[in-house]
Structure formats: structure tokens, C-alpha cells
Amino acid sequence: MRKGLHEDLAAVVIGLAAVLLALAVTWQARPAEEPGSRALHPKGWATPLAKTVGKPGTWSDQPLAAFQDGSGEWKLQPILLGMGWVGLVGGLGVVLGGRGLGAYLPGAAVLVMLACLAYLLAGQKTVKYYNLSYPLWALMVGLLVSNAAGVPRWLAPAVLGEFFIKTGLVVFGAEVLVGRLLALGLPGLMTSWIVTPIVLVTTYLLGVRLLRIPSKSLCMTLAADMSVCGVSAAIATAGACRAKKEELSLAIGLSLFFTVIMMVAMPPVISALGLDPLVGGAWLGGTIDATGAVVAAGETLGKEAGEVAATVKMIQNSMIGLIAFAVAAYWAGWVDREAAGPRGSLLGEIWQRFPRFILGFLAASLVCSWLHTRGPEQALWVEGATGGFTKPLRGWLFCTGFVCMGLQTNFRQLAPVLASGRPVVLYVLGQSLNLALTLAMASLTFGWLFRKAVE
């Protein structure tokens, strides 16, 4: 973006506009009958915007089934409209950035088709039910095109990977509801708030000091991915510490690989250890990176363990905003400041270097969190607006962003670090610490300290 708005600011403007649009349209269509009833509206108020943003669904052996609904009817329109939203967001970004749309449009059409292909690959049942989610396949599609055929000149102007990710992150903020932190009271808070920051900071320091990985941003992205909640935390933290595309790709790849192993291996280990479902569920929720994989592993153990695991992971999910803010402030005030040499007051420099789109992400999160706590009607309003529109929209934006990252990724830059195997060692060390500390804390809080005596 040469003239016009800075890319970060454009992402904030467009992202917040999408959130406001979702809230406004959902409010306009609010139900007349018992709008505060969760029994009547279990997923929040239905929003008309939901029909404008669909994605390919699940399929077994017939890929075309991904474009049909449960009754076999074609659902091409919402999918095409979903692709249209991505094209529109990118186009608005280009215009706000002061560039012409002419060069962007042909590439954008192909880019959204590649994102659709990534969703299609992620929708195959074997892949889907083993947690190999769309970011991995979006990266792979981008890598396949760039490595096999290169990126044609006409496609390059639409490859706005960072912009799509940043805008997706601002939109994503609407789903990060701070109130969810209290879902399991003090035991849940202690498991998340004590263990997660300790593991995050220790893993980062292990990478920088002990393993001497040259890139601090790689260490931070890996640490957040592993200690908080996988892909979504990696995206937010990578933005906060301005990690390279290759570093985010590596963190996500490593995380998904280990997540599949942990999802399959941990339930039998918990059964063998004879852990209580509450403790076992909390252990799963606090350690397995990806949210879906946590629930899958928990449900393998039983309903109770599955519910506790999912709730603990949701509490960790809700920490993303605070973690991203803390990392961005630390990076701006210490890491970048140290590298460039102090030039003014600490607060002034933090403000100057702070990534603006993180502020947009936090603004969306705080506004929706505040609305969500106002009452049952407002809670269902926010859940309907986010579930029906902002959630699938940010999915498309992330998916397209990852395709772009695959197109732009140059793994040669990371080759020396990768060859040393140090990122893998860092992940294993950090995850081992996470497993030990979370088990200790879950046993303390869920197994003893807050246990009711009646049992």
C-alpha cells in the first residue's frame, strides 16, 4: 500500500465495519418471540447474512458432495457469495491503500478459487476428523502453485496475505469473549492463567537463550501456538510480534503434526493412569493445541471429560486477546526498541511501534465482550452475529491469507534453522513442560482443592 491508508489501518477499518454490519443486520432481524430464550435460539439469533457466506462442507469419496447440503441440494450460492466477500474485502483494501482495482481483480478471482480448493481438501472426512484443518491445506495449495508453476505476474497484485490475515484477525476479535474466562470459575482460571503464561514465557526463553534460535519471533509464535490454543493463537501472536510468513507456516505445521499425535495418544494414557474425568479433561484442554482436537480426545474418554476439556480450552481461547496485546507491547517496547536503540520514552515508543490491527482486534473483542455480558438477549445477539457471519467470513479471510502465504513462502530462508532441528526440539521441550505443569495444576484444582466433599 503506497498511498492512502496504511495496511494495518485499512484492516482495522474494514474488519470493524464487517463486525458492525453483522451486529446491525442481526439486530434488524431480531426475533419477535422470546429473543432472550437460549432454548429457542441455541446458537444465537439467526442472521440473514448467514446465507451470504457459506463454505464447502464435508465429503467422503465424492468431492462434489462438499457443494451440497444434507438433503443433496446444491448450495453453490452461499459459497460463491463467501468468495465474493473475500474479493470485496481485498478490493476495499486495495482502494483504501490507494491502488487501482484493475490489476487486483483477475488475480483475486483465481485466489478465492484456490481458497475454495483448500476448503475442499480440508473437508474430506479422514482429513477433517484427524484435525488436519484448512490452514494446512491452504498453505499447501499455495506452495504447490508457487513451487510447481511459480506465481504469474497477473496473480501477484492479489496476493495480499498479510492484509487478509490482519483483517481476518480484526473480524475474529468479535468471537474472543472475555466473559468466557469465567466459565469454570477459579479452577479453570488457575489452570489457564497460571500454567499458560509460565509455559509461554519459559518456552520463549528456552528457544532464545538455551537453543539460541536466531529468530525471536519464531520462538514466540511457536511458544504461543503450543501453550495457548494452536493455529488461532499462532496467527494472533505472529501478527503481534511481526513474525515472518515462513515462521507462522512452520509453527502451524509443527502444531498440527503434534496435535494429531496427542489427540490419539493422550486418551489411552489418561485411561491407563486411571485419572478422574475432571482431571483428565482439564489436562487435555490445557495441553492439546487445537480446539477441535481437544474435544475429540475428550469425547473419546467420555462425555464428562469431553465437556471439561472443551470448557478449559475455551478459557484458553479467550486469552488470545490479552496474550496478543502483551506480546505486541513487549515487542514494541523491548525487542524492537533494543534492536533499534532507545530514542524516546518507553510508552511513546510502544505506541509508535504497536501494530494497529491488534488494537482493532482488541476493540472488536472488548465491544462484543461488553455487549455479551449485558443480558441474555444481547448475548444471543452477539452469538448470532458472530456465528452466522463474522466466523465464516474470518474463516475465508484466514484461508485466503494462508493460500497467499503459501504462494509467498520461501523456506530457504528458514533452511538453516530447520536443518538444525531446533524448532522441533523447542516444541517438544515446551510441550513436555506444558504436560507436566498442567497435570500438576489440574490435579491440584480439579482433583483436590476445589473438589466438593460430598463425593
Next chain:
Amino acid sequence: MRQSGSPARDVLRLAAGLAIVAIVWGGLLPRLLDWGPVARHIELMEARGVDPSAIYYTELERLPLRPAWVEDRLVLWP
């Protein structure tokens, strides 16, 4: 970003890559669905309404709100 090189060679390499994707997604992965451990895992997940590919809790089929039974077993806010 690697720019396009020789058109014929690029098309050939892209076609080869797509062929591999088609073989894996069109043949190998669907066959895995019938393999015992995979089939059992998917059956359980479908029966419980779990989407293991969710990257955030809002993508789950059921929102993990506080389970009712937890308050009978734990002191949540002393």
C-alpha cells in the same frame, strides 16, 4: 515469490502436483475411511457431534458452556 518460468515445464509440474492431490484425495483417503481404527474414530465423532478440525471454540457444534453437573462436583467460586 517465485515468478513463472518456462510455460510448458510449469504446466507439466503443476499437472503432476494436481495428479498427486487427485490420487490421494480421490483414492487413498476415501479408502482409509473403511479402515477399522479410522472408521471407529469417525463414527464416534459423528455420533457425539464433534468437529475435530475446529480451530476455535465458536466452530464447535455445541458451545462448551459450563456443564450443569460441574457445580455439583466442584466449588467454582469460593
